[in-house]
Amino acid sequence: MELNKASDYDLVEELRRGDLEAFDQIFKKYGDRLFGFALTYLKSREEAEELVQDVFLKIWSNRKNLKKVSSLKSYLFTIAYHNMCRLFREKQIHEKYSKEIAFLGKQAANLEEQLEYKSTLEQVDRLIEKLPEKQKIIFIKSRREGKTSKEIADEMNLSPGTVDNQISAAIRFLREHISDTSFALLLYFEIFML
Structure with a gap:
């Protein structure tokens, strides 16, 4: 069968068997369209580009x-759509807490508040040190070095799914072990701000 003339149904069948050429044909057929779709919104x-890579x-x-x-195109675009929704949610949360952190930063004028903030960060650092070694390395690469799951996966020879699970x-673990609910916002800052 000539894969460059194959139907989507046949391409999926070949892909299920691990055929790289079928995968390449699907990418050639839909990669640019997915990129245009993602770029319009993102x-x-x-x-x-990262979203298209994640889909494939x-x-x-x-x-x-x-x-x-029944429709490979619909299937691919549905995955892309859900990934974009997740990305938008993450951005909204990130933006909301960025504003709150900025506001708190202006309010934290007295020494006691500054010491409490420092103490919180030290507490989070101690908790991070208690993570299993591989999990700790992945977490630090993600949250402190700002690396994507794919970059970490490539570096550590893991699947991106494993990286996401470890994060x-x-x-x-950090949420369960933080000692005081008043630290929740600062914990979020430590975990999610890059």
């Missing part, structure tokens, strides 16, 4: 479990 070439990485990682989709587990 307004950032870098974010649009997900397709490749889950190739054996792909169902016989989620680290955040859960």
Whole structure:
């Protein structure tokens, strides 16, 4: 079968068998369209490129479990749409807390508040040190060095899904072990601000 003339249905069938050429054909067919779609909403070439990479990485990682989709195009664009929604939610949360942190920073004029802030950061640092070694390295690379899951996965020879799971587990651990609810906003600052 000539894959460059194959139907989406046939391409998915070949992809399920691990055929790289089928994957390449799907990318050639839909990569630019997905990029244009993402760029329209994200307004950032870098974010649009990363989103397209994430979509195709997900397709490749889950190739054996792909169902016989009636429309590959709809399937790909649905994944892209959900990824964009997640990205917009993360940006909104990030922006909201950035503003609150900036406001708190202006308010934190007296020495006692500054000492409490420093103490909180030290507490978070101590908790990070208690994470399992691999989880700690992944968390620091993500939250302090600002690396993407894909970059970390490539560096550590892991799947991006494993990286995301390790980051989620680290955040859960920190939230569970922070000693005082008044520290919640500062904890968020430490975890999510890059």
